[in-house]
Amino acid sequence: MNQYRFKRSFSADSNLSNKLFDLVEVVFPGLGELTECGRKLGASWEDASTPFIRFHDDIAVTHVGVLEIPMQIMGQAVTVGGVHGVCTRSEFRRRGYYREVIEEVLQYCDKRYQTLVLTTPNPDFYTPFGFRKLEEYVFKIRWDSQSSRDGFRILNFDDAKDLKLLHRLLETRTPVSNIVGVVKEKAVFCFNEGSRPLYYAEDLDLIACMEIEDTKLHLFDIVATQICSLKEIIDRIPQTIEEVTIYFSPELLDAGDIRAFPHLFDETVLMVRGKFAAEGEKFMLPRSARC
Structure with missing residues (x-):
């Protein structure tokens, strides 16, 4: 048995990459499709993640990955370490492999980042290693809009121009958001959002990660050089909107009476290790940045 130690990228080693994705696909079926989607969009897992892998007879049995996520937290630029892809083959669990790998990950990260983040449905796996849970919130507002003009189109990533635009x-x-927001990050965004429809408003030069359910708008992220008002977004949706749920701090949307509610996003808990200046604030880490 041997431990494969960290390497900034494994894109040049297809053998290693294949072994890792064999492991990931066994533990998280379907994840391979999402990683392939990110690859096609020019933001691959292999180029962005530092892998920590435990092998048994040349088979990858445990993996913990580390990504860099450039963020703005309470108005300050912070490069956060994102822990992701944590998995162990079922037949190799309860042998201490996960503990061995996560401890090496933390030694590596403590020299590089003041803050680590992860999202998980199993917070008890991480609390022994100094991670703590943070409460997150969704933000809701009633709206009264009639059918408006169709100001959005869905991006087509088979078109090189749309890919360049993204x-x-x-x-x-x-x-x-100035409370918790992300800047200049591609890999996590493309993994999380690249298989979903992305809506582009040309006159605003804005991409909206959103879903519409009957007359309810769910707004997950906005990618633009300038954040516009919520009204400007809704004015470009060609149907009636009566309620809006926002999955990030909405203070820049100029939207009036928005109410915050504690929320467990997709049954996952946000956990942090180290400094996190927004702790205690009402916020949500956007879906596009969750790892």
Whole structure:
């Protein structure tokens, strides 16, 4: 048995990459499709993640990955370490492999980041290693709009122009919130959002990560060089909107009477280790940045 120690990228080692994704696909079926989607969008897991892998007879049995996420937290630029892809083959669990790997990960990260984040449905796996749970919130507002003009189109990533547009806005985006927002990050965004419809408003030069359910708008993220008002977004949706749920701090949306509610996003808990200046504030880490 041997431990494969960290390497900034494994994109040049297809053998290693294949072994890792064999493991990931066994533990998280379907995840391979999402990683392939990010690859096609020019923001691959392999280029962004530092892998920590435990092998048994040349088979990858445990993995913990580390990504860098450039964020703005309470108005300050912070590069956060994102812990992701944590998994162990079922037949190799309860042998101490996860503890061995996560302890090496933390030694690596403590030299580089003041803050680590992760999202998980199993917080008890991480509390022994200094991670703590943070409460998150969704933000709701009643709305009264009639059918408006159709100001959005869905991006087509088979079109090189739309792909270039996505990269330009991700590289130059302003944080969606001054409380907790993300800047200049591609890999996590493309993994989380690249298989979903992304809506582009040309006159606003804005990408909206959103879903519409009957007359309810769910707004998950905005990628733009300048954040516009919520009204400007809704004015470009060609149907009646009666309620809006926002999955990030909405203070930049100029939207009036928005109410905050504690919320467990997709049954996952946000956990942090180290400093986190927004602790105690009402916020949510956007879906596009969750790892």
